[in-house]
Amino acid sequence: MKIASWNVNSLNVRLPHVERWCAEAMPDILALQETKLEDAKFPVAALEAAGYHSVYSGQKTYNGVAILARTPISEVEHGIAGFDDPQRRILAATVGDLRIVNLYVVNGQAVGSEKYAYKLDWLAKVGAFLAEEIRRHPRLVVMGDFNIAPDDRDVHDPAAWHEQILCSTPERDALRRVLDIGLVDSFRLFNQDGGHYSWWDYRQGAFRRNLGLRIDLVLASEALRAHCRAASIEREPRTWERASDHTPVVLELEDGR
DNA sequence: ATGGTTGTGAAACAA
Numbered sequence: 167m168k169i170a171s172w173n174v175n176s177l178n179v180r181l182p183h184v185e186r187w188c189a190e191a192m193p194d195i196l197a198l199q200e201t202k203l204e205d206a207k208f209p210v211a212a213l214e215a216a217g218y219h220s221v222y223s224g225q226k227t228y229n230g231v232a233i234l235a236r237t238p239i240s241e242v243e244h245g246i247a248g249f250d251d252p253q254r255r256i257l258a259a260t261v262g263d264l265r266i267v268n269l270y271v272v273n274g275q276a277v278g279s280e281k282y283a284y285k286l287d288w289l290a291k292v293g294a295f296l297a298e299e300i301r302r303h304p305r306l307v308v309m310g311d312f313n314i315a316p317d318d319r320d321v322h323d324p325a326a327w328h329e330q331i332l333c334s335t336p337e338r339d340a341l342r343r344v345l346d347i348g349l350v351d352s353f354r355l356f357n358q359d360g361g362h363y364s365w366w367d368y369r370q371g372a373f374r375r376n377l378g379l380r381i382d383l384v385l386a387s388e389a390l391r392a393h394c395r396a397a398s399i400e401r402e403p404r405t406w407e408r409a410s411d412h413t414p415v416v417l418e419l420e421d422g423r
Numbered sequence: 424a425t426g427g428t429t430g431t432g433a434a435a436c437a438a
Contacts, residue, residue, distance in 0.1 A: 175438085176430055200438090202431075227431055273438060281437095313438090367438090368428040411429075411438080 167419040168193045171309035171382055172403075173270070173365070173412035177201040177232070180410055181209055185216050187403050187414060194236050195261050196414075197268035199311045201230035208232065223254045231257040231268045231310070246295045256292065258299065264390075264419075265303030267296065269310035277334050285313070289340040297347050306387040308349055311365075311412065313381055314341045316351060319360035320380035332381060349385040352397040352417045364399050365412045373404055384417040393420040 170193040174180040177198060188196065196218070201208070203224045213220045217236055223244045224230035231254060233239060243258040245251060255270040269292065274285035300306045314337045318324035327333040345351065353362070363378025372378060386394055396418040404413040 179430070200430095228437075275437080370427055372428095408429090 167195075167421050168416060169195045169264075169266075169307055169309070169384060169419060170400075170414045170416045171197040171199070171268070171311070171384055172414040173199040173311040173382060173410060175200045175202075175410040175412065177203050177209065177230070178207075179408065181212060183403055183406060183410070185212065186406075187400070188216050188218065188234075191400065191414070191416070193234075193414075193416065195264070195266060195307075196234040197257075197266065197309050198232040198234065199230070199268070199270035201232050202227055203230055221257065221259055223257045225252075225254045229254045229270055231255060231270050233257055233259050233261070233266055233268050235261045237262055246291060249291050249295075251288075255288075256295075260303070263305055265299060265306045267299060267306065267308040267310075269308065269312065271311060271313045273313045274331050274337070276331050277329060282331065286336055286340055289337075289344065293340070293344050293347065296344060296349075300348055300387055304387060304389040306349070307384065307390065307417070308344075309382075309384040309415070309417075311381060312341060312383050314338060315379045315381055316341060316354075316383070319358075320363070322361075322363065322377045322379070327379075332379060345385065348388045350388070350391055352384045352386045352394050353380070353399070353415070355391070355394050356397045362399055364415050366404065368411050373409075382412055382415045384415055386417060386419075390419065394418070395420050
């Protein structure tokens, strides 16, 4: 069972990349962020032809999340009940015996900005939502673009990024509170090294020089911890022509019961 | 060098 997350930065532009990567990597479940597509324009038929069911929550120009799966998808939740947020960043669904939550966490722009305050408030609300999700669905995977580098190993230049956006202590504390619900950063179950990133700025040849951050995460609930078999960051799609600035991150789970 | 690149959508804005 291969589970993956990928910020595609426009599914309109990246659909050929998604089709290609799915054909090569054959993920069973794929969470997409920044689809930037209204629901009416979601490429359901193309993804069905590629072998995937899809559910999605999108909007024009910004944000947008989707969950693709090779088996049927049920119990879809769009956003958080009681949090009337026009930004489409949260999608939850059940695939087989797994509960999947796909998050496109607020970027926050700059520490101290209005968007930064929104990010921290958003993370607190999401934390409360996830506490309920894990209670109802112990076999929970929470994945997406977290827009937070968990610690300095996940940052190419920790001094330059010190207390900057994506790396500040309040953001890392907010992520810690999410993990404390009973989730583990699956990549760190298998690799303790720095230098492994999931996002590289488009500018100044950052990918070629591996100047990146690891901000795309697949979190597994404690109930799934013993079933995690491998985790990886798939750098190849970032080398393709007209690539997203993010690359897919993968968790392999022991096959279901 | 307060730069640089990409996506959306037609000028900024977001990342």
